[in-house]
Amino acid sequence: MNNILLRLVISQFKIFFREPGVVFWSFGFPIVMAWILGIAFANKGEILRNVAIVSESPQALSALPQWLHKKTGTVNTELSTEAELEWEVGQNSGEQARFRFRAMTEEEAVLALKRGKIALWIETDSESNLSYRFDPDNAEARLTYLLLEGAFRQQKTSELKAEVRPLTMVGIRYVDFLVPGLMAMSIMNACLWGIGWNLIELRIKKLLRRMVATPLKKSIFLISHGLNRMILSAAEMLLLYIFAYFYFDISIQGSLSALALVFFSGYCAFSGIAVLISSRVQNTQSGNGMINVVTMPMFILSGVFFSYHNFPDWLIPYVEVLPLTMLTNSLRGIITEGIGLAQVIQPSIGLFAIGAFCFSLGLKFYRWH
Amino acid sequence: MAIEVRNVCKSFKDVDAVRNANLRVESGEALALLGPNGAGKTTLVEMIEGVQIPDSGEIQILGKSWKNDEHFLRQEIGLALQETRFQERLTVEETLRLFASFYQLKKERTNEVLEIIQLESKRKTWVVELSGGQRQRLALGIAILPRPRILILDEPTTGLDPNARRDLWKILEDFKATGTTLLLTTHYMEEAEFLCERIVMLDQGKILADGTLNQLLDKFGEGDLIEYVITEANPSVEARALCGVISSNWNNETGHGLLTVNSISETLPAFLDLIKSSALTLSSLECRRRTLDDLFLAMSGRHLDE
Numbered sequence: 001m002n003n004i005l006l007r008l009v010i011s012q013f014k015i016f017f018r019e020p021g022v023v024f025w026s027f028g029f030p031i032v033m034a035w036i037l038g039i040a041f042a043n044k045g046e047i048l049r050n051v052a053i054v055s056e057s058p059q060a061l062s063a064l065p066q067w068l069h070k071k072t073g074t075v076n077t078e079l080s081t082e083a084e085l086e087w088e089v090g091q092n093s094g095e096q097a098r099f100r101f102r103a104m105t106e107e108e109a110v111l112a113l114k115r116g117k118i119a120l121w122i123e124t125d126s127e128s129n130l131s132y133r134f135d136p137d138n139a140e141a142r143l144t145y146l147l148l149e150g151a152f153r154q155q156k157t158s159e160l161k162a163e164v165r166p167l168t169m170v171g172i173r174y175v176d177f178l179v180p181g182l183m184a185m186s187i188m189n190a191c192l193w194g195i196g197w198n199l200i201e202l203r204i205k206k207l208l209r210r211m212v213a214t215p216l217k218k219s220i221f222l223i224s225h226g227l228n229r230m231i232l233s234a235a236e237m238l239l240l241y242i243f244a245y246f247y248f249d250i251s252i253q254g255s256l257s258a259l260a261l262v263f264f265s266g267y268c269a270f271s272g273i274a275v276l277i278s279s280r281v282q283n284t285q286s287g288n289g290m291i292n293v294v295t296m297p298m299f300i301l302s303g304v305f306f307s308y309h310n311f312p313d314w315l316i317p318y319v320e321v322l323p324l325t326m327l328t329n330s331l332r333g334i335i336t337e338g339i340g341l342a343q344v345i346q347p348s349i350g351l352f353a354i355g356a357f358c359f360s361l362g363l364k365f366y367r368w369h
Numbered sequence: 370m371a372i373e374v375r376n377v378c379k380s381f382k383d384v385d386a387v388r389n390a391n392l393r394v395e396s397g398e399a400l401a402l403l404g405p406n407g408a409g410k411t412t413l414v415e416m417i418e419g420v421q422i423p424d425s426g427e428i429q430i431l432g433k434s435w436k437n438d439e440h441f442l443r444q445e446i447g448l449a450l451q452e453t454r455f456q457e458r459l460t461v462e463e464t465l466r467l468f469a470s471f472y473q474l475k476k477e478r479t480n481e482v483l484e485i486i487q488l489e490s491k492r493k494t495w496v497v498e499l500s501g502g503q504r505q506r507l508a509l510g511i512a513i514l515p516r517p518r519i520l521i522l523d524e525p526t527t528g529l530d531p532n533a534r535r536d537l538w539k540i541l542e543d544f545k546a547t548g549t550t551l552l553l554t555t556h557y558m559e560e561a562e563f564l565c566e567r568i569v570m571l572d573q574g575k576i577l578a579d580g581t582l583n584q585l586l587d588k589f590g591e592g593d594l595i596e597y598v599i600t601e602a603n604p605s606v607e608a609r610a611l612c613g614v615i616s617s618n619w620n621n622e623t624g625h626g627l628l629t630v631n632s633i634s635e636t637l638p639a640f641l642d643l644i645k646s647s648a649l650t651l652s653s654l655e656c657r658r659r660t661l662d663d664l665f666l667a668m669s670g671r672h673l674d675e
Contacts, residue, residue, distance in 0.1 A: 205454040210511075213418060213450075214471040215443040369420050 021286035052121035116307030138174035180331035181304035191270030209369035253338030265351035266327035272355030276362035298324035377426030401561035404571035447517030457497035502533025
């Protein structure tokens with residue numbers, strides 16, 4: 001009996017290790033992910049917390065850097081010429097944090113909050129009293145507030161009267177930030193799993209080979225899968241929006257034609273990626289790994305759940321050209337900021353280009369049997 | 370000429386799947402590629418289907434090549450692969466109509482095919498609910514949908530029970546009457562004998578023999594066979610001298626004997642008398658005509674069903 005068990009186990013090991021793709025996705029991929037996530041999240045102290053200082057008085061605005069410099073008063077401050085101030089605190093206390101202050105008008109601060117460029121803003125009055133403005137449901141914003149308040153207290157500036165004034169108006173709540181991100185993520189999943197995974201399965205069943213042994217054009221076959229998922233995905237979007245409209249009071253502020261263009265271009269981008277991913281894969285384990293390797297970094301980096309502006313400055317230009325980032329930002333702009341067709345043309349062209357490139361490459365190297 | 374294969378070779382890593390194959394199939398001919406598993410039948414057929422590209426050599430279908438005339442050839446060839454799992458949650462009719470749309474065929478054609486493959490009663494049944502034989506009939510139905518000039522079937526009855534196999538043979542026999550060229554791979558000699566006038570035997574990527582059933586059997590020599598096993602140890606059987614015996618093989622250790630005779634009815638009574646008079650006991654006796662398996666065994670040292 002033990003011998004049988006041993007033989008079975010050994011045989012299964014052999015089968016496993018003789019499939020290099022499966023070995024990589026089982027061992028290599030988790031290590032690569034741990035490395036990427038480790039870099040992204042292990043040095044939390046390196047995360048920049050962006051804070052706006054809001055004052056409607058032009059004089060106050062121009063004087064803000066000096067005001068902040070006076071309040072923080074540390075040697076680690078850097079005053080830039082663009083009314084920005086970086087302040088690093090608590091290196092030895094275990095509560096290290098890096099803040100970047102920017103002077104803004106309230107209108108600019110609202111926009112920055114909608115785009116996730118700041119976590120909260122501080123208002124000052126003529127008596128230098130402080131008001132912290134943020135959505136209490138946003139965990140990142142609350143943490144920024146607590147760290148900032150703690151840091152001010154340590155700098156003995158907390159003799160100022162400070163109060164929290166929660167931001168709960170529609171458009172700048174965390175849920176307003178979240179829902180467009182979820183919509184973008186849903187489009188990505190619909191394509192990569194709905195198209196990519198489906199095509200891999202058809203190859204494994206040998207149905208792919210059977211289909212293309214007919215006069216059917218290969219590109220038509222692939223496009224049919226994209227169209228099918230696009231209609232389903234549009235229905236998904238609509239349902240999600242109806243739910244968000246009634247339950248969270250979220251409504252589309254921008255133009256519907258811009259929304260349609262962004263949806264279509266985003267869909268094309270991820271359909272092309274799905275075709276490319278599925279082009280060579282021959283088993284489900286590798287397919288699963290390939291889809292994860294594409295989706296996981298974008299889940300984390302693209303600002304679906306939290307702002308990518310907290311990442312190091314050098315990383316942000318790369319994050320902003322990820323298709324999920326382009327799609328999320330565009331959807332967020334249309335839904336919460338009310339932007340129109342003109343503002344989404346550039347990211348839409350980018351998304352179309354990604355889709356066309358990946359589709360052509362995938363079609364060129366596609367394994368039909 | 371329906372199919373012409375000239376000096377075709379194909380290898381995978383260190384395995385020569387097809388070695389210098391030459392084959393000509395006339396229009397309207399039914400040809401079986403017969404060989405055991407791993408003989409290279411599927412690889413050869415896949416190259417004819419245009420799925421695999423030969424390493425060397427040339428393949429012409431209806432005088433055209435896959436490289437230049439793929440779209441034309443896809444219209445003219447119907448094929449059923451060795452193993453295809455159609456979409457489980459589509460009905461039989463939906464599956465046929467989907468494939469019919471690829472050839473721009475009308476609904477009437479799917480109805481005709483449903484009748485030919487005897488699945489009219491299952492037209493609304495999901496593919497997942499079909500038996501193995503019904504699924505193979507569906508695969509055949511899809512293959513014949515466009516009324517192809519060439520029908521290629523890769524092991525169409527492998528894994529089917531005898532009844533399901535006979536049902537499929539009957540359909541194919543009727544379809545052959547339409548004058549379609551049939552190319553079939555199989556490792557069942559009965560299937561090759563029943564469906565095809567011409568048989569090509571393959572082993573380890575090489576064509577071993579090519580001809581009609583009678584031509585192939587004649588190559589092996591004349592006569593029928595009497596196979597027997599004697600129970601007693603070290604018996605002495607002098608069957609060679611019996612009337613009508615062409616040759617006699619005897620294995621003293623195992624007690625197995627094989628007589629090649631002109632006529633079973635002429636030699637068998639004398640053989641049984643000999644066993645009785647020698648006070649021996651037969652543990653088994655089989656009288657049969659020569660088969661393709663005997664020929665294959667003589668040429669390759671292997672049985673077809675290995």
